Amino acid sequence: MTTADSHRFTNLSVTVTDDGIWDVVLSRPEKRNALNLDTVDALIDLFTAAPREDARAVVLSGAGDHFCAGLDLVEHHKADRSPAEFWQVCLRWHEAFNKMEYGGVPVICALTGAVVGGGLELASAAHIRVADQSTYFALPEGQRGLFTGGGATIRVTDLVGKARMIDMMLTGRVYQGQEAIDLGLAQYLADDSRAHAMDLAHKIAENLPLTNFAICSAVSHMSNMSALDAAYAEACVAGVVNTQPDARARLAAFADKSGPRIRPQQD
The missing domain is CATH 3.90.226.10 (2-enoyl-CoA Hydratase; Chain A, domain 1)
Structure with missing residues (x-):
């Protein structure tokens, strides 16, 4: 540190x-x-x-x-x-x-x-x-x-x-x-x-910075909007975040099952 x-x-x-x-x-x-x-x-x-x-x-x-x-x-x-x-x-x-x-x-x-x-x-x-x-x-x-x-x-x-x-x-x-x-x-x-x-x-x-940025800014902004405006804004943000080049390797890992899987926690 x-x-x-x-x-x-x-x-x-x-x-x-x-x-x-x-x-x-x-x-x-x-x-x-x-x-x-x-x-x-x-x-x-x-x-x-x-x-x-x-x-x-x-x-x-x-x-x-x-x-x-x-x-x-x-x-x-x-x-x-x-x-x-x-x-x-x-x-x-x-x-x-x-x-x-x-x-x-x-x-x-x-x-x-x-x-x-x-x-x-x-x-x-x-x-x-x-x-x-x-x-x-x-x-x-x-x-x-x-x-x-x-x-x-x-x-x-x-x-x-x-x-x-x-x-x-x-x-x-x-x-x-x-x-x-x-x-x-x-x-x-x-x-x-x-x-x-x-x-x-x-x-x-470990998340992609752009994804974290969207989560930690867009969600709060959308909560201040009408439902109709928030839906439009969400689509715009998703259009940018979900097509970012850095996400392709993670999507490929999901597709070929080499990436981490979501599982319920075990007691």
Whole structure:
């Protein structure tokens, strides 16, 4: 593994594996990796750079015991921002998370401990989320006199539904373990979320880059369209991806039965 230029990304530790996986760690453990403005700007820079520098996948985790406790409330309190100033802060959060979701590089979050408030907004912008037994999810904005500003009303609602989203915000309800998986807050529950996330990333990195790009950008765009427009867009994307020259060898391996076969998992 090689260490990426650390100075490029404030509060993020970045290493790159030989197969192009960016191992990114939120590095404010003393703050439970809460997101201050410098870290949000670093996420914008990182997810701008990743597709341009041929990252094959990104694994995002948090240093210490927690993934991310959300907005840095101490910074927010001290800044005493005006409504217009905080509006701009929220737009920067949206820029970071949109670059994650729509950028075309698979993003896998390895979750531990707190995935709370803005931390859940960050995780929900990833394509795959892996939790462990310590992981808990909450949106405590109601108790703190706040409202979500980083996309929870969109992405978390998509994951759990409007009624549960409102309940989480009003009551501070906490989800964890298998219940969180069943609700869609994460797709995997593992003993070691980071190891499992890295295993998934290595597997995903074996896919053709154009195919991964389409999966990790087009699906989200299509979900914002009408059914008729999404069907047309899907046909266009399939026309490009399914005829890419690099896919011919894989199709040939399927045809002559030399390639991997899809089998059910054995217990």
